[in-house]
Amino acid sequence: MRRGHLRTAACLVAAAVASGGVACGSDDSESDKPSNKPESASSGIVGDNDQKKPAAIGETITIVTVETTLKVTVLGVVDPVKLGGADGAERGKRFAGVRAAIQNVGSKRYTGAPIGEAVLTDSDGGEHQGGLLSESECGGSFASDPQIAPGTRKEGCIPYEIDKGADPQTFEYAGKDGFVPATAEWDLTQ
Numbered sequence: 001m002r003r004g005h006l007r008t009a010a011c012l013v014a015a016a017v018a019s020g021g022v023a024c025g026s027d028d029s030e031s032d033k034p035s036n037k038p039e040s041a042s043s044g045i046v047g048d049n050d051q052k053k054p055a056a057i058g059e060t061i062t063i064v065t066v067e068t069t070l071k072v073t074v075l076g077v078v079d080p081v082k083l084g085g086a087d088g089a090e091r092g093k094r095f096a097g098v099r100a101a102i103q104n105v106g107s108k109r110y111t112g113a114p115i116g117e118a119v120l121t122d123s124d125g126g127e128h129q130g131g132l133l134s135e136s137e138c139g140g141s142f143a144s145d146p147q148i149a150p151g152t153r154k155e156g157c158i159p160y161e162i163d164k165g166a167d168p169q170t171f172e173y174a175g176k177d178g179f180v181p182a183t184a185e186w187d188l189t190q
Contacts, residue, residue: 054170054187061184065175068106068150072175074186075099077168078138081159085135095131095159096120097138098171098188102146103153110148114158118173120188122166130158 055061060073078097089095098120104110115130122128133139141147142156162168167189174183 054185056187056190059186061173061186062105063173063175063184065106065110065112067112068104068108068110070110070148070175071103071105072173072184073101073103074171074188075101075155077188078157079168081133081136081138081157083133083136087133087136089161092164093161094164095133095136095138096162096168097157097159098168099138099155099157100171100173101153101155102148104148104150107150109150110146112146112175113144114146114156114173115143117175118158118171120158120160120162120168121170121172122162123169124163124166126162126166128160128162131161133159 055074057074057076060071063070063072076099078099079094081095081097083089083095087095098118100114102110102114115132118130120128120130130143131139132144136159138157138159140156142154143158146154146156148154160168169188171186171188172183173185
């Protein structure tokens with residue numbers, strides 16, 4: 001799919017994390033508590049290219065990554081994202097966010113960075129990498145470094161800067177640095 005974009009973004013995220021240049025923002029769920037939330041319908045397991053069509057918002061897809069196994073659910077779209085403090089969009093653009101839940105059902109800690117492993121495609125066909133917002137309702141450590149222990153689930157929001165006239169269409173998630181055999185995809189228009 002778009003693994004080239006995901007690898008590039010993953011490298012940039014890794015460099016930002018290594019240099020300490022990661023901003024913190026507000027997140028809804030930042031603890032490593034065991035999950036007791038019910039699972040929604042699953043659209044399959046990604047890792048062996050068996051996803052037939054994009055999942056709908058609310059559906060869970062199991063992603064087998066290099067280091068662990070994740071259950072990822074897109075919970076909704078935040079459009080527009082309310083910005084605060086120093087956060088701002090370029091002229092003619094706005095931030096839209098994808099609210100997601102990631103549950104680690106594997107045996108090793110998930111150390112990926114969703115902003116480098118996910119792509120939002122808009123109604124104009126533009127592909128967008130996640131961004132870092134420090135004082136907004138979307139972003140923070142969930143987007144850049146969630147650190148999810150086995151048996152736990154975290155929820156948060158991944159922000160994307162898109163054109164004002166475009167609408168979020170699809171969300172693709174690759175799991176760990178874009179190196180998994182396939183990406184999971186959700187239709188954000190349903």
